[in-house]
Amino acid sequence: MTDAAHRTAADDDALLVRLHALAWGSESVPASRGCLPDQPFPPLTNTEVDFAERSLGYPLPGLLRRIYTEVGDGGSGRRAASRR
Numbered sequence: 131m132t133d134a135a136h137r138t139a140a141d142d143d144a145l146l147v148r149l150h151a152l153a154w155g156s157e158s159v160p161a162s163r164g165c166l167p168d169q170p171f172p173p174l175t176n177t178e179v180d181f182a183e184r185s186l187g188y189p190l191p192g193l194l195r196r197i198y199t200e201v202g203d204g205g206s207g208r209r210a211a212s213r214r
Contacts, residue, residue, distance in 0.1 A: 142193055149201045170202040178203075 150156075153170040174182075179198055183189050190198070 142196065145193075146196060146200055149197060153202050172202060173200055174198045174203045 176199060179190065179195055189195075
């Protein structure tokens with residue numbers, strides 16, 4: 131991974147693959163354990179992220195949006211509290 135100023139789309143793709151493996155597990159990487167919740171929260175839909183961006187009043191950075199929609203939402207805030 132390179133610094134943010136020199137990051138490429140391929141770097142972002144590789145990071146997302148690694149984050150997905152850490153959150154959900156894969157053949158080569160077991161899922162991360164020991165943090166609440168026991169299971170990662172599923173990815174958000176684009177509609178959910180659009181709603182969050184409207185609520186915030188600004189768009190999320192592209193990489194963060196991809197993490198929320200491709201890996202999982204992180205499990206914080208009101209929505210996560212209602213799932214526990």
